[in-house]
Amino acid sequence: MHGYSHGVSEIVVMKFGGTSVADAQRIKRAAARIVAKREEGKRVVAVLSARGKTTDELIAMADEVSRAPDPREMDMLLSTGERISCALCAMAIHDLGHRAISFTGSQAGIVTDSSHTKARILDVRADRIKAALEEDHIVLVAGFQGVSTTSKEVTTLGRGGSDTTAVAVAAALEAEECEIYTDVEGVFSADPRIVPGARKLDAVSFEEMLDMAASGAGVLQLRSVEYARNHGVKIHCRSSFSDAPGTVVIEESETMEQPLITAVTHLTAEARITLVGVPDEPGAAARIFDALADANVNVDMIVQNEPTSAGGKAEISFTVPDEDLRIAREALEGLIGDAFTEIREGAQMGKVSIVGAGMRSHPGVAAKVFRVLADEQINIEMISTSPIKISCVIPREQVPQAVRALHEAFELQAEQTSGIGR
């Protein structure tokens, strides 16, 4: 099947997140787990994240020396975290009596576009990984990074990007499975840090997982789920601290249970921008959002209200992740007096969403969401819906309360729904 691996065992990709390689003990534990898989007869490629809070610390270091760190240099800096993990893990594997070799993203053939700090993987040229596997090495690939096709620069893939590295490598190697080892037992009906009684999902459809990842379930990076769906990669998200089965992400099937709501997700780092005095004419919104797209800003929810009087001006509000706020502002400043008259920045916002494929066929879910939030005295600032998701922008400090209330109102707790079998 793989050509080069005639008669040879299947390949498994194992990805370990930051918490799973945070200190020496955990690196050794990951190494032991990788070796155990090899000894089961699999060929193993492990993708590692930076240790613990390393990436956050590197970002803080950059902010200490520069007001607006240069994106190319940012990627040179951030990509080091994952290299450290891989080199250390290779050493630990050597001590367990196995051959292992670590590669940077570039050495592993991870080719991306050139958008620094949010690059997209374009191709995985896995020859070097394949050759190392042939030589009976366990291969360690530094997650979250690649090399751009055009400029040959080091790039990084955005926060959580090691998940996408793992899936892309699994696709290129036609691996049997891509295991994502993390600090929770799988994908839950809400972030277990906020809802301790959240329920682990045994399986979740790509469709739901895409909406969940996009609305804050950071356990899998959104891009990794898209990539897995496009390339038919089987993702198994599980705990690096236990052997319990985790969550598999699969194509939706007839036999799958379809509860009304599958999960409540949230984001707490949203900023709202309101543009005042937008002329009510064709092309106004296009100019604004072209400028944001050119600056590679991730625009999330967009709301425009129609001017009430003839010849009046409209207002457009939208949200962006906090980390994109500065770039968004810079991109828009040039349009003041042309595409609008004033930029206003909203207070600290957050977003709560409910996701569920069963919602499609059940009216009244939105009304229930609004009722629950009203009962909690939470003011909804913006609303958006898709066929299987309802999202509300709310004050940031009320997000945990909103998540708990919705999780409870839709009866997603582990106790009450156990046995339903998803």
Ligand code: ADP
């Ligand atoms: P890693 O470093 O292993 O990639 P992350 O921190 O990126 O780990 O992702 C795991 C975290 O995602 C969990 O600790 C959990 O707090 C958070 N999380 C948010 N939403 C969910 C969810 N619906 N299910 C599981 N975990 C979630």
Ligand code: ASP
């Ligand atoms: N280390 C990177 C981050 O913290 C990538 C990852 O962990 O997936 O975002």
Ligand code: MG
């Ligand atoms: Mg992650």
